[in-house]
Amino acid sequence: MSLTIDDVRRIAKLARIAVTDDELAATQQQLNRIFGLIEEMRAVDTTGIEPMAHAQDVMLRLREDMATAPDRRAEWQAVAPAVENGLYLVPKVIE
Amino acid sequence: MLNKTLKQLAAQLAAKEISAVELATEYLARIDALNPQLNALISVDREKTLAEAQAVDAARAAGQAGALAGVPLVHKDIFCQQGWKTSCGSKMLDNFISPYDAHVVEQCRKAGLVTLGRANMDEFAMGSSNENSFYGPVKNPWDLNAVPGGSSGGSAAAVAARLAPVATGTDTGGSIRQPAAFCGITGIKPTYGVVSRFGMIAYASSLDQGGPLAQTAEDCALLLNVMAGFDERDSTSLQRDKEDYTRDLAAPLSGLKIGLPKEYFAEGLAADVAKAIDAAIAEYRKLGAEVVEISLPNTKLAIPSYYVIAPAEASSNLSRFDGVRYGHRAAEYSGLADMYEQTRAEGFGWEVKRRILTGTYVLSHGYYDAYYLQAQKIRRIIADDFQKAFAQCDVIMGPVTPNTAWNLGEKNADPVAMYLEDIYTLGVNLAGLPGMSVPVGFGSNDRPVGLQIIGNYFSEAKMLNVAHRFQQVTDWHTRAPAL
Numbered sequence: 001m002s003l004t005i006d007d008v009r010r011i012a013k014l015a016r017i018a019v020t021d022d023e024l025a026a027t028q029q030q031l032n033r034i035f036g037l038i039e040e041m042r043a044v045d046t047t048g049i050e051p052m053a054h055a056q057d058v059m060l061r062l063r064e065d066m067a068t069a070p071d072r073r074a075e076w077q078a079v080a081p082a083v084e085n086g087l088y089l090v091p092k093v094i095e
Numbered sequence: 096m097l098n099k100t101l102k103q104l105a106a107q108l109a110a111k112e113i114s115a116v117e118l119a120t121e122y123l124a125r126i127d128a129l130n131p132q133l134n135a136l137i138s139v140d141r142e143k144t145l146a147e148a149q150a151v152d153a154a155r156a157a158g159q160a161g162a163l164a165g166v167p168l169v170h171k172d173i174f175c176q177q178g179w180k181t182s183c184g185s186k187m188l189d190n191f192i193s194p195y196d197a198h199v200v201e202q203c204r205k206a207g208l209v210t211l212g213r214a215n216m217d218e219f220a221m222g223s224s225n226e227n228s229f230y231g232p233v234k235n236p237w238d239l240n241a242v243p244g245g246s247s248g249g250s251a252a253a254v255a256a257r258l259a260p261v262a263t264g265t266d267t268g269g270s271i272r273q274p275a276a277f278c279g280i281t282g283i284k285p286t287y288g289v290v291s292r293f294g295m296i297a298y299a300s301s302l303d304q305g306g307p308l309a310q311t312a313e314d315c316a317l318l319l320n321v322m323a324g325f326d327e328r329d330s331t332s333l334q335r336d337k338e339d340y341t342r343d344l345a346a347p348l349s350g351l352k353i354g355l356p357k358e359y360f361a362e363g364l365a366a367d368v369a370k371a372i373d374a375a376i377a378e379y380r381k382l383g384a385e386v387v388e389i390s391l392p393n394t395k396l397a398i399p400s401y402y403v404i405a406p407a408e409a410s411s412n413l414s415r416f417d418g419v420r421y422g423h424r425a426a427e428y429s430g431l432a433d434m435y436e437q438t439r440a441e442g443f444g445w446e447v448k449r450r451i452l453t454g455t456y457v458l459s460h461g462y463y464d465a466y467y468l469q470a471q472k473i474r475r476i477i478a479d480d481f482q483k484a485f486a487q488c489d490v491i492m493g494p495v496t497p498n499t500a501w502n503l504g505e506k507n508a509d510p511v512a513m514y515l516e517d518i519y520t521l522g523v524n525l526a527g528l529p530g531m532s533v534p535v536g537f538g539s540n541d542r543p544v545g546l547q548i549i550g551n552y553f554s555e556a557k558m559l560n561v562a563h564r565f566q567q568v569t570d571w572h573t574r575a576p577a578l
Contacts, residue, residue: 055527
């Protein structure tokens with residue numbers, strides 16, 4: 001398997017990372033090296049094997065449905081690039 | 096003073112032979128002198144450090160100091176620490192002053208450990224050489240032309256160079272054990288779930304685990320006592336009774352069964368590394384251990400499995416860096432989507448981008464079963480192999496890495512060449528097992544060699560005992576680089 005330039009463009013779009021035309025060829029080449037390595041795994045017969053998502057088979061814990069976190073909005077927003085009246089500012093999305 | 100272990104320093108502090116402020120001042124002077132050439136620390140803040148040390152001295156004067164209070168340490172820059180820049184080695188978080196503490200940092204604070212600074216690392220913990228940091232590579236204290244390993248390279252270099260007696264680190268695919276090996280120090284990655292991941296910036300959540308780096312196994316045990324513990328804010332934190340990891344340190348090793356996986360000694364292992372490992376195994380025989388050959392037949396498959404699972408989880412975890420709530424935001428963009436794309440293009444380095452792109456692809460429509468699901472099935476095969484091996488032995492031993500530290504710049508043109516160096520460490524993370532690295536000598540280029548000790552789940556106390564007894568009869572762990 002080998003990724004085309006269009007594949008790289010498509011993945012970059014999905015990942016929300018701008019890749020310039022100049023960077024595309026080198027990115028494609030390196031990703032194909034990585035996928036070359038990954039390819040070894042695909043031929044392995046894994047019929048009947050249960051996928052392992054986690055090291056410990058633990059159940060997610062439940063807790064009482066009550067507020068536990070104090071209000072620290074001002075501190076959280078102090079590290080944001082742009083806020084106003086307690087809201088995060090982003091570029092206009094609706095004209 | 097600076098060659099002393101955490102245990103020795105704690106005793107001197109408790110006896111009031113030295114104050115926390117005096118000790119911190121000595122280490123800060125050492126950092127001022129050596130960090131410019133090593134680049135092991137990203138942030139140093141003398142005022143904050145001395146304020147922490149003064150508070151500990153006051154607590155001790157009032158009779159309220161804990162056993163380790165006043166001992167200084169450095170935190171890997173992946174652990175959020177309130178009031179400190181927490182960059183994770185990335186331009187993306189270069190402006191991020193954390194508004195809260197990670198659980199690990201909180202535990203260290205409660206124990207009275209004094210923060211000397213924040214350790215350099217591969218960006219978002221992705222790398223095996225520390226060359227992927229936005230703040231530049233860390234130099235190996237044993238040889239300034241060599242890499243210190245990664246991703247906890249700053250932590251390992253700091254301890255090796257005696258810029259700090261101990262450091263925190265994290266290990267997703269070898270990021271504690273490999274830099275510990277390359278820098279000639281001791282480090283342990285605990286069983287997955289023993290150390291809380293709350294406030295530890297996520298790379299691959301099902302593999303990430305924090306742990307200590309130190310000169311000795313005994314110090315690792317003491318710091319792990321502080322770092323480990325249940326934390327309800329991490330959904331994968333294990334609810335277990337608090338353990339004392341020093342409890343078995345002195346136990347004799349007679350009858351210990353050491354398994355040597357033949358795949359870890361096969362083609363690809365450098366002769367000088369093999370020689371040092373063999374000598375260490377011979378030392379264990381003298382200590383009364385028995386050696387059995389075992390097999391981990393799917394060792395090679397750990398590499399492709401890891402390089403699917405970790406990037407997949409990273410692509411999801413790192414989607415949070417969007418220039419909205421914290422971190423870098425691009426200066427110029429045409430709209431919201433473009434803001435995301437420019438912000439992430441500017442904020443991430445290329446290794447991080449490659450892993451996000453790889454992860455995005457393997458999780459994308461039509462490819463999930465072929466890649467991610469297949470990788471998870473192989474993960475199960477690898478974990479099962481370890482359980483079969485532990486039916487025959489108490490601990491597994493082998494090299495941490497196939498080679499000693501390589502030269503700066505030697506492997507960063509080809510990411511895959513570097514991935515292949517992770518062959519002996521990745522399986523432990525996939526299985527969620529504890530693993531450690533112990534210094535056992537030097538290669539032909541005078542760069543350190545690390546012995547890997549792998550234990551079954553929750554056998555940290557046993558592994559630390561196995562490492563400690565070796566350190567009682569050898570002096571590799573006391574060797575320090577000439578700087």
